[in-house]
Amino acid sequence: MNSVRNNLASTLTDQEVSEIEAEISHLPDRRSAAIDALKIVQKHRGWISDGSLSAIARLLGMSDEELDGIATFYTLIYRKPVGEKVILCCDSVSCWIMGGDKITNKIKSHLNVELGETTEDSKYTLLPVTCLGDCDHAPAMMVGDELHHDLTESNIEEILK
Numbered sequence: 001m002n003s004v005r006n007n008l009a010s011t012l013t014d015q016e017v018s019e020i021e022a023e024i025s026h027l028p029d030r031r032s033a034a035i036d037a038l039k040i041v042q043k044h045r046g047w048i049s050d051g052s053l054s055a056i057a058r059l060l061g062m063s064d065e066e067l068d069g070i071a072t073f074y075t076l077i078y079r080k081p082v083g084e085k086v087i088l089c090c091d092s093v094s095c096w097i098m099g100g101d102k103i104t105n106k107i108k109s110h111l112n113v114e115l116g117e118t119t120e121d122s123k124y125t126l127l128p129v130t131c132l133g134d135c136d137h138a139p140a141m142m143v144g145d146e147l148h149h150d151l152t153e154s155n156i157e158e159i160l161k
């Protein structure tokens with residue numbers, strides 16, 4: 001394990017490695033910590049670069065391709081740099097029925113970005129997401145860690161201030 005730690009020194013911090021090892025200690029094998037490890041490194045760095053991905057893969061005993069497959073499938077792992085806050089607009093059925101597309105369009109025009117883009121000042125990245133589990137209060141979205149619901153074209157501007 002020490003040699004693995006040493007090999008990772010230039011790519012994962014001691015803090016990141018120890019947080020990941022703590023997750024691994026609760027799991028049946030190292031690979032089961034893949035999503036947690038990606039989340040831990042993303043928490044520290046904002047996104048998962050190719051270099052970060054390789055370092056995590058080595059720590060978990062996986063290939064880069066295997067881990068990238070997981071990272072790509074899991075929409076809340078960012079493989080490109082994102083803004084200070086990520087806005088996740090729900091595009092699932094309840095939100096769509098309740099006018100979620102109008103809300104998304106309003107945000108797009110307010111921030112002058114398309115889905116998948118980051119504002120020029122790097123404050124926001126706008127991404128679609130599947131159901132946020134708040135369908136009773138659709139349409140819903142996340143701004144950073146905060147869930148917002150019962151969105152209307154007028155309250156959206158207040159939220160983005």
Ligand code: FES
Pocket residue numbers: 090091092093094095096130131132133134135138139140
């Ligand atoms: S469909 Fe949007 S929160 Fe469930």
